[in-house]
Amino acid sequence: EKGGYDTFMAKEIDEQPKAVADTLLARSDEQGRLVLDEMRIDEAALADVDKVVIVSCGTSSYAGMVAKYAIERWARIPVEIEYSHEFRYRDPVIGARTLVVSISQSGETMDTLMAVRHARELGATTVAVCNTHGSTIPRESDGVLYTHAGPEVAVASTKAFVAQITAIYLLGLYLAQLRGTLAAADIKGVLAELHAVPDKVQKVLDGSGHVRQIARWMADTRSVLFLGRHVGFPVALEGALKLKELAYIHAEGFAAGELKHGPIALIEPGQPVFVVVPSPEGDDSVHAKVISNIQEIRARGARTIVIAEEGDDAVVPYAEEIIRVPQTPPLLAPLVTVVPLQVFACELAGAKGLDVDQPRNLAKSVTVE
């Protein structure tokens, strides 16, 4: 059933263009308006929401971080993001106008289920973003937005993650449509850009030979750092988590802006650092600031492995290795920039002879609190 692949994870990484495309399928009507059928929530109630709280764990929580950027930008609703296991225990301020969105691949994560139950007790409306039909979390939620990544077998999440991010963009656009915060033409424009993403992901996969080579060179590395800013920050966190889980290498992700507030002390000659560079198309100063971060760590001897868009030449002087990704609108970039980091972790773990699909100490769904 691995279809010619050595591992399920390698197969699932390659299925990502389809996971994104399938999650986007049949989401609009003849007029081009978004229709999220499974939502089952009254549109007037959704339009009236005054706060969104996203609860999730692990990789799904990084999809939640991306969601905060997108929903706040498009729908102009404040978004809080929280680990499911922290949510319940801090007496959260939740009411009838709060929309609590859970994100869970399995739909069985106990921490997230308990957070959803708690939110309902407090009177919130709950929506589940979930990859598993008929699982517990969507059954216990008011509405559901299914991701269509197909069954994910490898313990480490890959294709479910890109499908979650895709679904959350749909949710953000839908809320913007209901609230009138984006013009219909702008929503159509973003949707068109989203539909272009699967081909871009395919391009990254087709060009992944370079990152595989870097992974094999680095098989003895003991520590790797990941930097990102804006939506690149959750991507950096995900890159670090994948490496910990699969290759048992100490890895940390940082917001690039935090570097000078402490983590830069970790930089010594030879320290590998992945940097997720934001699109130069976005906020100029964000791009320039990340370039200056690369410069700073390079000056201290870091091995800089830079993920940057095609045509972004500003990175060239300070990058030891450059991994190119196709140009993508800044908010949608995580769908392409995360892919080389997944490939890196998978390849490095394979090079170390580890069990990529079943890393030690981990279970596919965590059904205890």
Ligand code: F6R
């Ligand atoms: C990481 C990973 C875990 C899960 C987390 C949440 O590769 O797989 O961090 O993302 O346990 O699981 P779900 O999404 O099923 O709630």
